Amino acid sequence: MTSDRRQPQVVVLGGGSWGTTVASICARRGPTLQWVRSEDTAEDINTNHRNSEYLGDEVELPENLRATNDFNEAAHCADVIVMGVPSHGFRSVLTELAKELRPWVPVVSLVKGLEQGTNMRMSQIVEEVLPGHPAGILAGPNIAKEVAEGYAAAAVLAMPDRNLAANLASMFRTSRFRTYTSDDVVGVEIAGALKNVYAIAVGMGYALGIGENTRAMVMTRAVREMSKLGEAMGGQRDTFAGLAGMGDLIVTCTSKRSRNRHVGEELGSGKTVQEIISGMNQVAEGVKAASVIMEFAEKYGIVMPIAHEVDAVVNHGSTVEQAYRGLMAQKPGHEVDGTPF
Incomplete structure (x- = not known):
């Protein structure tokens, strides 16, 4: 017997x-609508099956992926909402969405960041602005253009309800994009925000010409810092050894396409944060997250030397040379139980 159930509309x-990359994945599985602010971008997606501004001319999008500038249209037809807006615009878009969205529609965040001012994770904002709507996150080692070009990759979809996560995960799977599930929303969100800060640290190291051994040391100790804070905030330790933690950290620290690594390298060349951000057409969430992470570290009483040095450079006028000297001045203790670098 064939099912006559309507396929859910992903927005x-x-x-x-x-x-756009996630929209193209969803469009291969079922009906998908993408809301974009720019009329030119919508025209490009609908007519040319491209998003040339962000993915270049080489990446062809599915013909059945449709874009719109009409926010009301997108909100009214959604069975699943995927939030691909940056952290600083997340709340305002949700507030508009609250006026139109039907009850109980799940909201999946793609944002690896924290809200400045409130220090809230994106799922917490969903719970506040859209009470009753299940909220989760899709995250992992995912350089957008590589996924869009068809290279094999994987991510984890974290939702508080395991059954819901399993049902939704099929919408985010293709033969080359593997989507695992988790119920650790806190851990996946914190891992996603933290790894951006550590990518800035490694980027600064690239600018200084540090060796491969040094990079491996910084990244390994970064996983430890991430795990300590994540567990203190309610996350699960295994999450930080998985796709959203170590996996995403590796690719964000090493890929030349990484926005946060780029920020670190540019800081190392002597540019200010303002100069770097003004020259980018996409958001580097690690810049915004650095100060928030230090507030969390103080709140939970956790020593986080790497994050501290990044925050000092980004927000307090320190130099990349001072940052690495500060790290190497830390006395090593027990690898697992000790807290310093």
Whole structure:
């Protein structure tokens, strides 16, 4: 017997590289609508099956992926919402969405960041603005253009309800994009925000010409810092050794396409944060997250030397040379139980 159930309508909010890539994945599985602010971007997606501004001319999008500038249209037809807007615009878009969205529609965030001012994770904002709507996150080692070009990759979809996560995960799977599931929303969100800060640290190291051994040391100790804070905030330790933690950290620290690594390298060349950000057409969430992470570290009483040095450079006028000297001045203790670098 064949099922006559209607396929759920996925609505992706946001027209950037990762939002468009996820929209193209969903469009291969079922009906998908992408809301974008730019009329030119919508025209490009609908007519040329491209998002040239963010993914270039080489990446061809599915013909059945449709884009719109009409926010009300997107909100009204959604069975699943995918939030691809940056952290600083997340709340305002949700507030508009609250006026139109039907009850109980799940909201999946793509944002690896924290809200400045409130220090809230994106799922917490969903719970506040859209009470009753299940909220989760899709995250992992995912450089958008590589996924869009068809290279094999994987991610984890974290939702508080395991059954819901399993049902939704099929919408984010293709033969080359593997989507695992988790119920550790806190851990996946914190891992996603933290790894961006550590990518800035490694980027600064690239600018200084540090060796491969040094990079491996920084990244390994970064996983430890991430795990300590994540567990203190309610996350599960295994999450930080998985795709959203170590996996995403590796690719964000090593890929030349990484926005946060780029920020670190540019800081190392002597540019200010303002100069770097003004020259980018996409958001580097690690810049915004650095100060928030230090507030969390103080709140939970956790020593986080790497994050501290990044925050000092990004927000307090320190130099990359001072940052690495500060790290190497830390006395090593027990690898597992000790807290310093």
